[in-house]
Amino acid sequence: MDRATFACSTAFFRDYNSSSQGAFCLPGGHVDFIEKVESFTYSDFFRDYLIPNHPCIFSAKFTEDWGSRRNWVTWDGKPNFDHLLQKFGEAVVPVANCDVKEYNSNPKEQLPFKEYIKYWKEYIKNDYRSSRGCLYLKDWHLSRAFPEQDVYTTPVYFSSDWLNEYWDAIAVDDYRFVYMGPKGSWTPFHADVFRSYSWSANICGRKKWLLYPAGQEEYLKDRHGNLPFDVTAPSLQDRSVYPRYNQSQPPVEIVQEAGEIVFIPSGWHHQVYNLEDTISINHNWVNGCNVAIMWCFLQDELAAVQREINEWKDPMDDWHLQCQLIMKSCTGIDYKEFYNFLKVIAENRISVLENGLDDEASAKNTPKAAISTLGMLHAVFDLKRTVKVLTSLSANEDFKKLDLTSLSPPPEALLHHLKAAIDTALL
Incomplete structure (x- = not known):
């Protein structure tokens, strides 16, 4: 952090009221795209995105030297199932069923990784249909289970990470995850743990994100104060059930390509779809800004x-x-x-x-x-x-x-x- 950024952050937080963070919105739903690694500094990110709680997308150039980008993907951009099975076949992984709603989330089960990959290959072969439903490998602590693997390096922009610093210190948990899922798998409407930041890098595949600035979720609650499971459901148009829905802003929509990293601001609710067979790496993190x-x-x-x-x-x-x-x-x-x-x-x-x-x-x-x-x-x-x-x-x-x-x-x-x-x- 340079002196100018230190002075800027000190001035901002001197008068900062965390309860007013929901006032921020994006004019026209624009999200900045960061193209060049060499011309974008940590201070740039801290000043322009962390402090104002503003989303952005990093180009694939920021991940091109990762081991997972080289080894987990075939020449045509698909998941390299053979390599993944060789490295992780005996692991047991958490898998959610995207077709089932249970207590406002998708129920999970533990499966051998090799069984999940077998399912995924059959799911593709059967034109993305299965009697088992659409299964999505989520929240896998791969880095903790396989620390010796050359998977990725956390970009410096996300290195002030108090959550993982603390949980690593007490050796109990972490908030570093791998997601793998077929086309059509998705994550219901939510905000991240502790209202943390998150960054999500696509190793292969494409995602669509629907983002709502912090505070907008209040307009999406039903008359009992509950948030929707699916923010695109037609039932939200029913004003007798969702009386304030018409006051909400349209979501900020992002399509994330292979190799790109999306930065999700603190407290922003979102819903995410895999548009293709997709593998991604995600961290939740907290620091002095949030x-x-x-x-x-x-x-x-x-x-x-x-x-x-x-x-x-x-x-x-x-x-x-x-x-x-x-x-x-x-x-x-x-x-x-x-x-x-x-x-x-x-x-x-x-x-x-x-x-x-x-x-x-x-x-x-x-x-x-x-x-x-x-x-x-x-x-x-x-x-x-x-x-x-x-x-x-x-x-x-x-x-x-x-x-x-x-x-x-x-x-x-x-x-x-x-x-x-x-x-x-x-x-």
Whole structure:
């Protein structure tokens, strides 16, 4: 991060209100296409797309050196089933049935990868029909299962990735996925986990994206407050069921070609179709630009849980703890883990600012090396954003009602350390 970008981001977030993020929209539905690798810098992306929460498409030049682009695709642009079977045939993968709706999503099952590829080949042979329905391999943690494989390199533009930095640190999960599906497979209307950013790269095939700027989803809810499963369904025209649908903007429509990367802004709901047999790689990620949106989302999720079990508040001694447990089961995180998430992010940056990197650490693919690559000013920006959100979390009444004695260091001590590190770095 250069000084001009640091100054721009500091000025923007000084007056930023995360609750107003839905006001952003695209005039005419235009999405920028980034053509040349050599003329597009990290600061360009940070300033023009991350800060304003603006989608864009990166050309296939940004992925042309990936191993998956070379090895997973045949000469005519189709999935290379033989190579994939050779490398991953014995893996077990999550597969969704796109033809079945269950609790407002597609039900999943675990299948051997070789069985899924056999199904896919037969599905193509039978003119994209099967008694099993349209099956879509989704949310496969391939990088975690096969770290030795030369699949892809995360572009520098997406390298400030707090989600995967934290989950890698605790060795529990990650938010790096591979998707593989036949023509006609699709993902229903949704926003990404924690209202994170996402980037999605097509290894082969084509996708159609329907994007709704954050806040537009409010107009798409039915009279009970539920979002549609399929945003293209004719039933949305029924004003007795969807009373505000006619107030919504048309979606921003993108057709993504092979090799291209789509950047999806934080909190944007979307629906996605595979127009051809398609393989894609996707990351969900959070950083200093959208961590406040994540925090607002968690507060909204907790409030929804509290409304659902409000009748048990008086007779239940540990009602606040139960609300946290339910929220974590639904969203994957609770307030105390969110504190630990912020702590890991903060401590990694404080370490780099205070101690720098030795030659051995610099040569490795580690979070601290990535922080160093993005520059000291980026680390300071991250700490300033962490202070902002941690201050709000510490003052939150629901957070203060929890047993915080297990948190180390205590929130007040971490905040003091953060502020001191920022002051020292800016001397």
